[in-house]
Amino acid sequence: MGDAAIEILMANKITHINIEGLDVELISKPGLKNIYLRVKPPEGLISVSAPSGVSLELIGEFISHNISTINQAREKILSHSPASKPEQEYITGSKVLLWGRPCTLNVKESSGRSYTIKLTDEGIILAVPENSTHEGREAALNELYRSELKRVLPDLIKVCAIRVGVQVNSFSVRNMKTCWGTCHIRKKRIIINLQLAKKPPECLEYVVVHELVHLIEKNHTKRFHELVAKNFPDEKRVKKLLAESHFEI
Ligand SMILES: [Zn+2]
Structure with missing residues (x-):
């Protein structure tokens, strides 16, 4: 957001703050x-109206307290938005994204009861039980994404933390519905969305840098954007690459 936009928002007494990684x-x-809290279509923007003089801390607590309701409302709005894509199929020959590239899925029925997934030079081999479900296949793929992120994140966070000049205590990888990453400032902990393994690697690097900068500047202020x-x-x-999906940061 440029300077002019910030000035207009201030004049209307509207500001943007970052709470739990949500704008x-x-x-x-x-x-x-x-x-009062509203989740607005089409993008699921969270809008809070509050009496003048209420502290940001109180508003933060209010949001945290209602976070599951907010996320449910956002999911509902986003799933009905015209831009939502048709559901991904997980059958042999399907293309799934890994680090920004299409990867061919090879689905094999196995005699076991569990789903196992393996990344090979020829693509992704997914072994599924008899009567496998779409959800089961998707969960298996998410585990591949999770392990890919856990493989690259320790080194990436180390490099980015030195660059930004912050210390990070820990990280975790989660399947999140509304945001690419969040930062727990007090615990110096960053949480990364496993869906980022679908995007080109620079997207992950950007989200890591963004979350690390929150350790210096809590809100999306002018200084925050300058540091990023x-x-x-x-x-x-x-x-632009990140905006193709309905997540925030
Ligand atoms: Zn942020």
Whole structure:
């Protein structure tokens, strides 16, 4: 967001804050008695109206308290948005994305009861039990994504933390529905969405840098964006790649 946009928003008493990795639109109104929360279509923007003078901390607590309701509402909105893609199929010959490239799926029925997945030079081999389900196949693929991220993240976080100049205590990989990454500032912990393994590797690097910069600057302020740009000059191109999916950062 450029300077001009920030000025206009300030004049309308609307600001954006980052809570639990979610971008929250905050509207302060002098006459209000309570805090009101709305999740707006089509992008699932979280909008909070609050009486003037309420602390950001209180609003943060309010959001955290209602986080599961918010996520449910967002999922509902995003799944109905016209831009949502047809469901991915997981059958032999299907193409699934890995690090930005299409990878051929080879599905084999096995006598076992579990799903096993293996990445080979020829593609991904997915062994499924009899009566396998779409959800089971998807979960197996997500485990491949999770293990790919766990393979590359320790070194990537180390390099990026040195570049940004912060210390990170830990990281975890999760399948999240609404955001690419989040940062637990007090615990110095970053959480990365396993769906990033579908995107080109620079997307993961960008999200890591973004979350690490939150350890210096909590909100998406002008200073925050300057720090991200300084530590990740290719931001514009990567943001475009990330915007193809309905996640925030
Ligand atoms: Zn952020």
